[in-house]
Amino acid sequence: MGKLYDILDPALREWLAQQKVFFVATAPLNTDGHINCSPKAGDGFCILADREVAYLDLTGSGIETISHLQENGRIVIMFCAFEGPPKIVRLHGTGEVIYPDHPDYSDLSQRFPSHLGARAVIRVAVSRISDSCGFTVPHLEFAGRRDALDRWSEKKGPEGLIAYRKEKNHASIDGIPGYKCDD
Numbered sequence: 001m002g003k004l005y006d007i008l009d010p011a012l013r014e015w016l017a018q019q020k021v022f023f024v025a026t027a028p029l030n031t032d033g034h035i036n037c038s039p040k041a042g043d044g045f046c047i048l049a050d051r052e053v054a055y056l057d058l059t060g061s062g063i064e065t066i067s068h069l070q071e072n073g074r075i076v077i078m079f080c081a082f083e084g085p086p087k088i089v090r091l092h093g094t095g096e097v098i099y100p101d102h103p104d105y106s107d108l109s110q111r112f113p114s115h116l117g118a119r120a121v122i123r124v125a126v127s128r129i130s131d132s133c134g135f136t137v138p139h140l141e142f143a144g145r146r147d148a149l150d151r152w153s154e155k156k157g158p159e160g161l162i163a164y165r166k167e168k169n170h171a172s173i174d175g176i177p178g179y180k181c182d183d
Helices: 010-018 064-072 105-109 148-168
Strands: 003-005 021-026 036-041 045-049 052-058 074-080 088-098 118-132
Touching: 010 045, 010 088, 021 064, 036 064, 052 088, 064 074, 064 088, 064 118, 074 118, 105 118
Parallel strands: none
Antiparallel strands: 003 118, 021 036, 021 074, 045 052, 052 118, 074 088, 088 118
16 A cells, blocks of 8 residues: 655655645654654645755744754654545655754745744755555545734744744753754
8 A cells, every 4th residue: 555755756746735734743862752743834845856845844832843853853744635535645854954044044935935933944855755545534624724823923023033932942842952043
């Protein structure tokens, strides 16, 4: 049932572009640490090359993914078909946090819709591309994107977002250093 891919071929690229949500999972090196899995909006994902992808990281109450990537780089991105034929695709690889002060940030961030709450771009060198059946994933109907983060970010303003990230995003729940920008 499952298949391994050498590259993100045209059919797979088209399928990934149609998905409305994806999930990102990371873990710290310490086996007592907390594994993290976060949902992300599908329009915040892009394919950079045959084995390289990126997504826009938005300000949130936690900083697990960034903390884990800075510690060890391990990441998996998972897409599920909630509409159409069943399918799950996983992209395993090594992630890199591209902060706004990084030379690549400007070019990468332009690949995504503008978000006031953007705090980084996560770039992933993909080492394994696989799919599986997804037979038990339910059909769900897409009703629309939420604008709560945009409204919240606008209300906070640039200085408020900096203060929020300093307070809430300085370390993971396991104490691993977190957000390194806005100093």
